[in-house]
Amino acid sequence: MVETRRQAVVLLATLVLLLVLPALATAVGMPYLLTLGSQVVIYAIAAASLDLLIGYAGLPSFGHAGFFGLGAYVVGILAFHAADQSRFLGLVGGATQAWIVWPAAIGVCALAALATGALSLRTAGVSFIMITLAFAQMLYFLFVALKIYGGTDGLGFDSRNTLPGIDPSSDTEFYYICVMALVLVLGVFRFLVRSRFGMVLEGLRQNERRMAAIGLASYRVRLVAFTIAGAGAGLAGALDANLLRYVSPDALHWTMSGDLLVMVVLGGVGSLYGAFYGAVAFVGLQSLLSQWTEHWMIVLGPILVGVVLLARRGLWGVLAGASDGGADGGGGAR
C-alpha cells in the first residue's frame, strides 16, 4: 500500500491539523477540545490495532477492550503500589516513570494476547468472535472482583507517568505524546502490512488453503498478529489511564470492544489510517448527540445499523478515495 497522492495530501493535512489543535483550542476558547483530541488519538491507536486484526488478518475479534483495559490497569496498579510503597502480589513494586510503566503495559498485554490468542485461534469465524468476547469479559469480572484495586469504582491516581523533560500535568504536552504514539504505531503497522509478514496475513485472509499449500502455517502467523494487536491496544490503554488519571472496569467492558469495532468500521475496515477518522467520527458523534439528548444511544444505534447496511467504504475511502477493489495495489484497502 503505497499511498496515492490524494491519500498523502489527506494524511498530511490531518497531521498538520493534529499538530495545531492545541493552539486552535486555545484560540477559539474551547480548551476541552484538547482532552477530546487526546481521547480521539488514543482510541485511534486502539482501533488501528483492532483493524490490523479485522482488516488484515481477517480475525473478527470482539474482545479488544480486554487488552485496552488491561493496559490501563497496569498503569493504575503500578501507580497504586508506588503511592503506598507496597508490592503487587508481594513481588513487584510500584512505578510511575513512563519508560518503565508503558513498556510494562505493552508487555503484559502482549503476553495476555499471546495466551488468549493461542486458545482463541483454535477456532474461527463466529466462535472466534464469541471467545474473544468471553475472554475480555473474564478480565472484566476479575477486575470487578478485585476490591483492593477499587472493584467497580475503579482506581484513581494523582499524577500522570513521568517522562524526563516533560511536565506530566500539562495537558498540551501529554496530547503531543499521544500524537507521537499514534504516528509511531501507524508507522510500525504500515511497515508490518507491507512486509512479508503482512503479505502472508493478507494471503491467509484471502485463501487459507492456498497458503497452506505453499507451506505457510496459519496458526503461528495469526498468533503473532494477535499478539501485536494486543500490545497496541495495551499502549492505548496505558495512555488512556494517563489521560484520565483513572481506570475502571468500564475500560474492559464489552461495550468498549463494540465501540472500537464501530470506529474501525466507520473509518473503513482494512484501511490502516481509517481507524483515526473512525475515532474522530465516533467521539464527535457521541459528544454532539449527548449534548442534544441524554438518550443519544437511541440515535447512535440506528446510525450504526444504517452505516453497516448502506455505507461500505468507510470514511477513509470517502476522504482519500481508496477503493474497495484495492486499486492501491495489493496492500490492504479492502
Added chain:
Amino acid sequence: MTLLAEQLLNGLQLGVMLFLMAAGLTLVFGIMGLINLAHGSFFMIGAFAAAWVANRTGSFLLALPAGLAASAASGVVVEIAVIRHLYARSHMDQVLATFGLIMFFDELMAILFGRTPLLASVPRFLGGSVDIVPGVPYPVFRLAIIVVGIAVAVALWWLIGRTRLGMLVRAGATNRDMVRALGVDIALLYTAVFGLGAMLAGLAGLLTGPLLSVQVGMGDSILITTFVVIVVGGVGSVRGALAGAMLVGMVDTLARAYLPTLLQGMMQASTADQLAGGLSSMAVFILMAVVLLVRPRGLFPAHG
C-alpha cells in the same frame, strides 16, 4: 449435603434459563449463519413487558402471554427491518449492526420505563416453597422454571425432529439453496425461526424477572454467558446448547457456592473472599478454555 441438593437445583435452574437463550441463538446461527448480539434485548423486552403487565393487572397469567408476544413481535419486526439484510454479510457486519440494535433497545427501554429497576414479583400461586427432600425447602417458582425449561426442551426436540416445519428447518440448515429451489418460502421460514428464538429469549427473561431485577441492560450479561454455552456445546447444535447450558449452569452455581469455603481453608479470609469472588465469576470462562483445548469445535459440533 442439604446445601448441595439445593445448589444442584439452582444450577439446573440456571442451566434451563441459559438453554432457553442458547437454543434460539444457536438455531439462528445454525440455519441462517447469523450471529445476533441483540438476542439479549429480546430477553429484556420479555421481562419488561411481563413485569409491566403484571404490575398493571396483578395477573401472571396475563403477563406470561404479554411477555411472549412482545418479544416474538419485536423479533419478527427486527428480522424484517434489519436482520434479513445481514444474512449475506460478514460476521463482523452482523456483530456491528446488532450492537447498534442493543443500543437502540436499551435506550428505548430506558425512555419507556426509566432507569430504576422494575419490580417483578413471583406469582402468588407459585410462591412459597416445598420440601424437595424432607427438611430442605426449595422455592416453588424455581422448580416451575425447571419444569418449563424441560418442557420447552422436549417441545423443541419434537418440533425440530418430528414436524414438517422442523424438517424444513433442518433442511435449510443443511442446504438453503436446495430448499429454496424446492419452492419453500425461505424468507418466511427464517422470520419464523428468528421470531421463535426471540420468543424463547423473552420466556427466559420473563421467568428471570422475579429472581433478578428487571432493568435496562439485563440481557447483556446473560448474552455473554450464553455465548460461552454455545461455544462449549458446539456452535449451531441444539443438543450442544442443552449440554453446554447444563454444564455452564452447574459450574457457575457450584463455583459461586463452594469456592469461598474451599479457599478459606487455604488462606486468610479476606484474600480468600476476593479471590473466590473473582474466580467464581471467571469459572465458566475457564471451563470454556478447557473445552476449547480438548475439543476446539465444542462438545457436540453441529455438522460432522
